Amino acid sequence: MRNLHIRWWTVGAAIAVAATLLLKGPYAVSVLNLIAISALIAASLRFGMLIGEVSFATSSFVGLGAYGAGIATTLLNWPFPLAMLLGPVVVIGVSILFGLVTLRVKGPYFMLIGFAFVEVVRITLGKISIIGGVAGMGGIFPPRILDPWMPTLVMAVVIALLFGLYVIEKSDFGKVLVAIRDNEDIARTVGLRVLSLKIICFAIASFCAGVAGSLHGFVNNVISPGDFGFLVTVFALAFVKIGGESSIFGAILGAVILVVINTFALGLGDVEHYVYGGAIVIAMLLMPQGLVGLPWRKCFKGRGAKPSARVSKTATR
Secondary structure, three states: OOOOOHHHHHHHHHHHHHHHHHOOOHHHHHHHHHHHHHHHHHHHHHHHHHHOOOOOOHHHHHHHHHHHHHHHHHHOOOOHHHHHHHHHHHHHHHHHHHHHHHOOOOHHHHHHHHHHHHHHHHHHHHHOHHHOHHHOEOOOOOOHHHHHHHHHHHHHHHHHHHHHHHHHHHOHHHHHHHHHHHOHHHHHHOOOOHHHHHHHHHHHHHHHHHHHHHHHHHHHOOEOHHHHOOHHHHHHHHHHHHHOOOOHHHHHHHHHHHHHHHHHHHHHHHHHHHHHHHHHHHHHHHOOOOHHHOHHHHHHHHHHHHHHHHHHHHHHO
């Protein structure tokens, strides 16, 4: 972990937190909350992709996190910090069991199982009357003292988890996960417990999705099973692909750009879906590597390569 770009993370975090303090309008605050939560969901999905799998179960883990916050707040009357953690902790247990069963398969089979799991969880939540059934739950409010600071808290929690995912990816453990994605069989031959490592990766990603769900519950105050269908993962995947899956910054940038576009498109009536869908199609056609793969990255790489190139030329002389 030689270079974690601490300076850039600090600048970005300062700008994001300052935005929550300066923008006080309800609409602007709701957009900032949506951007932050969407970025965390996209980053959690991308972290799971380090082992080469796309998990549609992410939608369910977001939902379980939200319902955990709702149950802890409205039914158990737990304090806010514990209510925030109930959903994510439950998600860790569920994701480990889910991973033990499903991570033995790959590719489309894993995606289909995740899709089925999302529908099972959604239908199950809709049939439990104590949590509101299909109508959902309401009254998921943070303490009143936190009302003015809730956007800042949401942004701070999201930034902390995003940086945590970034550090893990840059660590030796992250390199092992990428090695498993590149060639699982070779990873086994050197003694790596591939299934266990996959489950750990999956649990970390699911925990972050659960936290995003808890934040979603406290920010929106009302949740329902329909909020956590497979489209949550579809949108998160769009954020990752548009931003670029080669870096966590791609997931963040994709979430920012597409949420802003979607916010603008909401006022266009029936044209909304054409604008949003058209933006995704055009971006995928013109930027197959995503926004982080645009020429400016190559320029930075080129600047970094010049000294070594000069050295090699000098050596050949």
